Amino acid sequence: MTAAIIDGKAIAAGILDDVAARSALLRGVDVHPVVSFIMLGDSAPALLYANRLERVARPVGIEVRRFSLPDIVSVSELERTVSTLSQDSAIDGILVQLPLPDHLSEADIGNLIDPRKDVDGITVQNAGRLYLGIPGQVPSTALAMVELLDSCGIDGTGKDAVVVGRSKIVGHPVAELLIQRNATVTVTHSQTRNLARNTLHAEILMVAAGSPHLVTGDMVRAGAIVVDAGINAQRDGIVGDVDFEAARRVASAITPVPGGVGPVTNAVLLRSVVESAERRHE
Ligand code: NDP
Helix, strand or coil: CCCEECCHHHHHHHHHHHHHHHHHHHHHCCCCCEEEEEEECCCHHHHHHHHHHHHHHHHHCCEEEEEEECCCCCHHHHHHHHHHHHHCCCCCEEEECCCCCCCCCHHHHHCCCCHHHCCCCCCHHHHHHHHHCCCCCCCHHHHHHHHHHHHCCCCCCCCEEEEECCCCCCHHHHHHHHHHCCCEEEEECCCCCCHHHHHCCCCEEEECCCCCCCECHHHCCCCCEEEECCCEEECCEEECCECHHHHCCCCCEECCCCCCHHHHHHHHHHHHHHHHHHHHHC
């Protein structure tokens, strides 16, 4: 079997067309969607991320406004910046560079951002809403991973789904979204005793571990649908957490890296910004 490739770029383009149309309507009534990005220090990956987001946002009429703070910023200093942005009626979304420097915890920022502007779903309020099944902001990568399934018409109902990774911004919310889609969900992590025994059960395999080619072809169930969020910089380019070439010989559908989850993550994030701007207008 050779798996169908799930084309994240095409799915992202469809979402961005809708974002562009909604953003144009807003600009027509003088509402200009803006997302702020708080950078902590001058890390190269954060700069790359900001540049990439800007490249996607500009053509759909969304401004990315950068705020640079030193990586040794105190919680109170960060709090001042975030609360200024939360109160600024011209700002629709607030993003904070992740992972945080060691002296800051997710709990520190989880309480600072106005939940209505928390377009990446990292606040305590939005996490609570997700787990209670109340509409709210969902972390973009997790949302992108399940929307990739939705766009391919893959119904989770009754399926065995396995998530590799349990981070608060990817693995954990993916598991929750799969439960909401009536899948039977197993969550694995670095302490899981036999990862392959679990992944081999997966009709839907969602991988977000940050470990290049952790999932090899012989860990994939025949006919599985594989969604890989991994972004790992290697000497010969970016690779995922799944060995794509080996897995595609076993799976029925698979996302490539790059060109799978990444573009859809940016698109759903920008859709959240436009939704927030629409609420501001209302
Ligand atoms: P984290 O490092 O926060 O979490 C990684 C998770 O994977 C942890 O739960 C960890 O377990 C688990 N894990 C690590 N090694 C193994 C292993 N050998 N076996 C099983 N589980 C393992 O990463 P993120 O969740 O933030 O990101 C995951 C990946 O997704 C990264 O490659 C990142 O670059 C990518 N990413 C992609 C995005 C996109 O837009 N496409 C956006 C965000 C992230 P434990 O909890 O026990 O430590």
